[in-house]
Amino acid sequence: MTYPKSINNLISNLKNLPGVGEKTAERMALAMIDFDKEKLGSFSDSITDVKDKIRHCLICNNLSEEDECIICKDKTRDSGILCIVDDVRSLMLFEKNNLFNGKYHILKGLISPSNGIDPEDIDIEALINRVEKEKIKELIIAVKPSLEGEATALYIAKRLEPKNITVSKIAHGVPMGADMEYLDAITLRTALFERKKIS
Amino acid sequence: MTYPKSINNLISNLKNLPGVGEKTAERMALAMIDFDKEKLGSFSDSITDVKDKIRHCLICNNLSEEDECIICKDKTRDSGILCIVDDVRSLMLFEKNNLFNGKYHILKGLISPSNGIDPEDIDIEALINRVEKEKIKELIIAVKPSLEGEATALYIAKRLEPKNITVSKIAHGVPMGADMEYLDAITLRTALFERKKIS
Known part of the structure; x- marks a missing residue:
């Protein structure tokens, strides 16, 4: 026996998400079955909404629900x-x-x-x-x-x-608070090369 | 600026999944925006399907799309x-x-x-x-x-x-292939207590 068809479908869809494998998808699907109907409806609607509404801003390529995004419209x-x-x-x-x-x-x-x-x-x-x-x-x-x-x-x-x-x-170099011994060679070389005089 | 409303809604819904926090939900939502419309439609439909079809088998409580699950019906x-x-x-x-x-x-x-x-x-x-x-x-x-x-x-x-x-x-004891030194005390005590004679 496997799960009913609708659960298997949900599992396949969840597996398309980044970082989600078979076992995680199964765990998520079973958790979703315990959600109330309203929560499931809202989940499904939010996906349809994103599908229907989200596009790229014609000016800057940002995600937007209109031709121009909020940032481009901000005077x-x-x-x-x-x-x-x-x-x-x-x-x-x-x-x-x-x-x-x-x-x-x-x-x-x-x-x-x-x-x-x-x-x-x-x-x-x-x-x-x-x-x-x-x-x-x-x-x-x-x-x-x-x-x-x-x-x-x-x-x-x-x-x-x-x-x-x-x-x-933007400047490249050693990130603030970094543990020096774990820095990679390229970052360290960049930091050395782009050193700044302390005046 | 935050994300457009529909993306924020999707992020909140994803955060209801087990093991998914703010950052993961955000990453998932952005990945979903790159899905094609068909894949998003199928995802949304699979949730609606589970919401509408899945119930508990009246005999054994298993998940099922009918009153009796496949196992209970299997002669x-x-x-x-x-x-x-x-x-x-x-x-x-x-x-x-x-x-x-x-x-x-x-x-x-x-x-x-x-x-x-x-x-x-x-x-x-x-x-x-x-x-x-x-x-x-x-x-x-x-x-x-x-x-x-x-x-x-x-x-x-x-x-x-x-x-x-x-x-x-079902028997409790040391799982097959286990690394003995990582076993907890209760499992080990159970295994000892339920020891079986080698005949």
């Missing part, structure tokens, strides 16, 4: 400065910690010649056009610290060189 | 022997490993005087009535190995004493 934000990230989670990290009051641009990936991902594939053109159209004065690149991230940052800086725009990237 | 199974478990997962464990070809009865919990759970609360009466009605000859108790499990097993055995029925419980 109180500094519209002369853009923070460039490569996924929504990075954006949320800045937002949750109230670290930045400009606007964002989410790239559709990072340039990676070895994986055949060129600037066109991640639509850098849209960013360049936006910078011109919105008369952006400063760009802060905050993409993942990796070879691909570096390549993407360099490419964007190069493209914007002719225009009088400040392009910077 | 090829030995209907003279009952395995008593305390949740669906235990039943599935026996089934997945093809360990038992009789029928099951799922208790609605375990007797626990200290928590105010009496035999009536877990409907032992239904089991006793079933044993009589179905002329069961043997009962194997396979509930959780705990004080509550022991109390429940003893109570059932006591209730069935007057009727000529074999009541046994």
Whole structure:
């Protein structure tokens, strides 16, 4: 005997979630059976809602229920400065910690010649056009610290060189509070190379 | 800024799943946004299906889409022997490993005087009535190995004493392949106490 068909279906769907294997999916499905009907209805509705309502902001690629996201519509934000990230989670990290009051641009990936991902594939053109159209004065690149991230940052800086725009990237180095002995060599080398004079 | 409302709703619902906290729920929700519409539809439908279809078998309490579950309806199974478990997962464990070809009865919990759970609360009466009605000859108790499990097993055995029925419980002891040094004292004491003569 296996579970009734509807439970097996639920288990397969739960297994599509990141980090959820057979056993966890089974445990989740059985827990859900004990939810009351209202809770299950709300769960199912929230998935349908996300399916029907969520799209990408036409300006910055952020997740939104409208053509323009809340951040792009916000008139109180500094519209002369853009923070460039490569996924929504990075954006949320800045937002949750109230670290930045400009606007964002989410790239559709990072340039990676070895994986055949060129600037066109991640639509850098849209960013360049936006910078011109919105008369952006400063760009802060905050993409993942990796070879691909570096390549993407360099490419964007190069493209914007002719225009009088400040392009910077967030600092890499030893994270605050880190246990030095567990640091990887690349981080340590970066920290050493980018050392700052104590004045 | 936080996520759009529909994503926040989905995150709250995911947080109701066992073992899922804020960060995991967020990661799951963002992964779900990348699912195609069909996959999201199927996920939402599977929850509605479970909500609308799943109930407890009127005979054994197993999960079922009909009044009687597949096991209770199965004429090829030995209907003279009952395995008593305390949740669906235990039943599935026996089934997945093809360990038992009789029928099951799922208790609605375990007797626990200290928590105010009496035999009536877990409907032992239904089991006793079933044993009589179905002329069961043997009962194997396979509930959780705990004080509550022991109390429940003893109570059932006591209730069935007057009727000529074999009541046994699955053996407790050192699990096969276990690393002896990590065994807890209670398991070891049980194993010692229930030692068997090598003949």
